Amino acid sequence: MIVKLSTRRRMITAGVAFFAVALLLVELYPIVITLLNGFRRDIVILSGQKFAFSQLTTASYMLVFKNRQMMKAMGNSIVVGLGSTALSVGVGAMAAYGISRFRFRERNALAYSFLVFRMLPQMSLVVALYLMFRAIGLRDTLFGIMLAHSSFNVPYVIWMLIPFFSAVDKSYEEAAMVDGCTRWTLFRLIFLPLVAPGLVVAAVFAFINSWNEFLYALILTGVNARTAPVAISSLIGGDTLTWGQMCAASTVMLTPVFIFTLAMQKFLIRGVAAGGVKG
Amino acid sequence: MKGAGGQGSPVPFLVPALLIVFAxxxxxxxxxxxxxxxxxxxxAGGGERHFIGAGNYVDLVQDKEFWNSLKLQLGFIFIAIPLELLLGLAAALLLNREFNGGRVIRALILLPVFFLPVVSGMTWRFMLQPRYGALNNFLLALGAPEITWLGDPTFAYAAIIVQDIWRMWPFVFMLLYAGLAGIPTDILEAAEIDGANFRRRLFSVILPxxxxxxxxxxxxxxxxxxxxFSEVYVMTEGGPGMSTxxxxxxxxxxxxGYMKVGMASAMxxxxxxxxxVFAVTLVRKNMSLEKLEERGGDR
Structure with missing residues (x-):
């Protein structure tokens, strides 16, 4: 009886594993296509040839790396991502500290409104941002798009960091207060090092949010500050069908995201539940 | 936590964030x-602007394309999300056990969620191309006729829904899998020992x-x-016609497109x-600051 039961269990487990692998193949197929097509020539892709290892070449990558506009857009993406991340984590850490280590009447309302702000659709803001940025000369500037990305990253970072700040034992701050530390010194010298892991997690997710973002970049930037997602989308459309280059450039963009994703499994759920990773 | 941070004012720490939020x-x-x-x-020169009060809202209500976009939006939500929930739940229930490679599979299944939305839209557009797209290649091999998927209103609408399901059911799976892992195993074992079959366990224990x-x-x-926005924009640009x-x-x-900023703002x-409304519902029902603070930094 026991033997039978365990055989049955094993069969179920094998069935589940089979199902899981099938599911995985479906989910990974479009990703694999993108990765492979980056190593095939446009002409090979457009002629509909079956995949063969002999087709593999880095020609599309070379074209992407030689494409000035694409390289500039990728550079912009890095600058905007880092800038928006630095701004959001700096400002967000202060606010998260303010919310979690002080008691004041509007505390809950403030924390919850940051969360609601994170969930507002970009389309509701972008028209107004466009008019505002055009009026004050921020349209098509790196600072402008950085600021726009902070509209979702600041609330996001605050909500991510609150639990990290709350977890710090109060004996630390009591001891420091007795020593005559100001709140600012306390924040800088005691809290920031203690929540450093949280800062890293929040920074990674904030960077990915900015890195993947498309709508603000599409509307608020032009030739100067255009970021990579917009540049990639312009590789396809009308008579331009450079699928190979599109996939090569996409692979370059996807690589850091996938590395972070796989490395940060433990934090993924909180990362997405705080408002989703979304363009 | 209670006594912590009694003194001092939080205002200096909150001001920078509030300034950005305001701006x-x-x-x-x-x-x-x-x-x-x-x-x-x-x-750009700021053409003629006229105050028309609720005029744009009145125009919207009378605009057929507005209702069409709303209908398409609601259809999208009502078709895609239930399927994502079902798939996510089924996968979470099935994969909630230990087997060789289970961890790797669970990690890899999440990759589509982090696929750049733009790239996802482009890749699906690619797969649905006539002549060289993967789907047509597959169907041609089966002897089916070639179809210009994104040139057909119904197929294009179905395609943006399938794209979303493909990309986002793993997101549901991720949340539900974590939720399942949070259910104490002794509750499940007790139900099993009491002789409850899987259906009973699912509907009386797990789902509640x-x-x-x-x-x-x-x-x-x-x-x-x-x-x-972005996936659909790069996949179909809203077309053919207004179908997506x-x-x-x-x-x-x-x-x-129409350069009517007033109408766009009303929308x-x-x-x-x-x-x-939805965000406040979510925050009210399921996101508690207290719980978040209790959880601490390491999970």
Whole structure:
């Protein structure tokens, strides 16, 4: 009886594993296509040839790396991502500290409104941002798009960091207060090092949010500050069908995201539940 | 925690964040509302602007394309999200056990969620191309006729839904899997020992305990689906015709296609109100500051 039961269990487990692998193949197929097509020539892709290892070449990558506009857009993406991340984590850490280590009447309302702000659709803001940025000369500037990305990253970072700040034992701050530390010194010298892991997690997710973002970049930037997602989308459309280059450039963009994703499994759920990773 | 931080004022720590929130969230929202009451053309020199009060809102209600975009948007939500929830739940239940490679599979299944939305739209557009697209290659091999998927209104609409399901059911799976792992195993074992079959266990034990997580996943997905733009924009550009012009795409077209910023702002405010209703519901029901603080930094 026991033997039978365990055989049955094993069969179920094998069935589940089979199902899981099938599911995985479906989910990974479009990703694999993108990765492979980056190593095939446009002409090979457009002629509909079956995949063969002999087709593999880095020609599309070379074209992407030689494409000035694409390289500039990728550079912009890095600058905007880092800038928006630095701004959001700096400002967000202060606010998260303010919310979690002080008691004041509007505390809950403030924390919850940051969360609601994170969930507002970009389309509701972008028209107004466009008019505002055009009026004050921020349209098509790196600072402008950085600021726009902070509209979702600041609330996001605050909500991510609150639990990290709350977890710090109060004996630390009591001891420091007795020593005559100001709140600012306390924040800088005691809290920031203690929540450093949280800062890293929040920074990674904030960077990915900015890195993947498309709508603000599409509307608020032009030739100067255009970021990579917009540049990639312009590789396809009308008579331009450079699928190979599109996939090569996409692979370059996807690589850091996938590395972070796989490395940060433990934090993924909180990362997405705080408002989703979304363009 | 209670005594902590009694002294001092939190204001200096909150001011920078509040300034940014004011500049890029509150002010644009108020400004949108103001613009929505004007006949406001996009032209750079600032063409003729007229205050028309609720005029744009009245025009919207009478605009057939507005209702069409709303219908497409709601259809999108009502078809895609239930399927994502079902798939996510089924996969979470099935994979909630240990087997060789299980961890790797669970990690890899999440990759589509982090696929750049733009790239996802482009890749699906690629796969659905006639002549060289993967789907047609497959169907041709089976002897089926070639179809220009994205050139057909119905197929194009189905395609943007399938793209979303492909990309986002793993997101639901991720949340529900974590929720399942949070159910104490002795409860499940007790039910099993009491002789409850799988169906009983599912409906009387698992689903009730998982309900808060399911609700969170549902609301997060609705909020997210309400603002979908980039995938669809690069996949179909709203076409053919208006067949995939979802709400955000129509707003975009009003502002930057028809150059009617006032109308676009009225649509923006409409979408904003709906999104706030769902976001506040989610926050009220399922996101508690106390719980978040208790959990601490390491999980």
């Amino acid at each position: 890029v969230l509150i002010f644009p929202i108020v400004f949108s509302f103001v613009v929505s009451m004007f006949d406001w053309p996009l032209s 305990l998982l309900y808060p997580t399911i609700l969170t996943a549902l609301l997060l997905r609705i909020i997210d689906a309400l603002r979908i 012009t979802l709400f955000s795409l129509y707003t975009h077209r009003q502002a930057f 923006a405010i409409f979408l904003l109100v709906i999104s706030i």
